Amino acid sequence: MTIFKHNGSAVVAMVGKNCFAIASDRRLGVQLQTIATDFQRISKIHDKLYIGLSGLATDSQTLYQRLVFRHKLYQLREELDMKPETFASLVSAMQYEKRFGPYFCQPVIAGLGDDDKPFICTMDAIGAKELAKDFVVAGTASESLYGACESMFKPDMEAEELFETISQALLSSVDRDCLSGWGGHVYVVTPTEVKERILKGRMD
Numbered sequence: 001m002t003i004f005k006h007n008g009s010a011v012v013a014m015v016g017k018n019c020f021a022i023a024s025d026r027r028l029g030v031q032l033q034t035i036a037t038d039f040q041r042i043s044k045i046h047d048k049l050y051i052g053l054s055g056l057a058t059d060s061q062t063l064y065q066r067l068v069f070r071h072k073l074y075q076l077r078e079e080l081d082m083k084p085e086t087f088a089s090l091v092s093a094m095q096y097e098k099r100f101g102p103y104f105c106q107p108v109i110a111g112l113g114d115d116d117k118p119f120i121c122t123m124d125a126i127g128a129k130e131l132a133k134d135f136v137v138a139g140t141a142s143e144s145l146y147g148a149c150e151s152m153f154k155p156d157m158e159a160e161e162l163f164e165t166i167s168q169a170l171l172s173s174v175d176r177d178c179l180s181g182w183g184g185h186v187y188v189v190t191p192t193e194v195k196e197r198i199l200k201g202r203m204d
Contacts, residue, residue: 001031003104004125008179009054010141011041012170013110013120014153015134016162019190020118022050022110023170025141025201027182028057037182037203045071046081047194049111050187051091054139055125056104063103067091084111084119088129095127102126106138116191141177148173163188163197171201 010025028039042052043064051067053060070090074082082090088109095103102125110120122136123129130136134153137145148169157165167186174181184199 004055004106005140005179006031007055007057008177009041009139010145010170010174010177010180011052011054011106011108011138012145012149012166012173013052013108013122013136014149014162014166014169015118015120015132015155017156017158018112018116018118019159019162019188020110020112020120021159021162021166021186021188022052022108023166023184023186023199024052024054025139025170025174025180025182025184026198027180029179032178034182040185042185042187045087045111048189048191049082049084049087049109050189051087052108052110052138054106054108059103060105063094063105063107066094070094084109084113087111088119088121088123092123092127092129095123095125099126108136108138110189112189112191140179141173144173144176145169159188159190159195163195167197167199171199175202 013022024041028036108122121131135149183201188195
């Protein structure tokens with residue numbers, strides 16, 4: 001079992017019409033033993049930018065704290081919020097900096113950029129970015145997430161349909177992975193509001 005699978009995780013981000021959704025499972029385990037069922041993998045950077053960190057839970061928390069610190073410095077210096085593209089470059093640079101002893105995390109970044117254009121991307125442990133126009137996935141359930149998202153995704157979905165699609169994709173995927181699950185956590189972000197919902201899934 002690799003270090004990335006030690007705690008188990010499932011994170012997915014999906015693009016809609018001038019909106020995006022980012023979702024994760026809620027299980028924190030140590031290999032096959034479940035430790036917590038309300039673990040927070042998705043974190044807010046600012047109102048229109050979110051990051052989901054899959055992989056080793058301790059490294060996820062450390063990396064998130066460092067990213068918040070760097071973003072606050074940027075806000076003080078530039079007097080504006082970071083664009084999603086800029087933030088993705090920052091995360092990538094921070095991970096590559098530590099390439100000889102990396103943070104064992106796969107970040108999923110989702111945000112609304114200029115003209116409320118959705119931006120999503122993911123990267124590996126040393127910061128190699130993977131940009132997408134439809135969806136990105138990460139974590140131990142990533143293989144089944146790819147399959148579910150490929151079959152369910154369609155372009156230009158409105159916020160409610162996007163929520164339904166990402167929720168069904170997440171719940172059906174974590175059922176096929178024994179290291180993630182215990183419900184889900186979904187954020188749907190539009191230019192005017194953020195909706196946060198907790199999903200109930202199979203509790204085993």
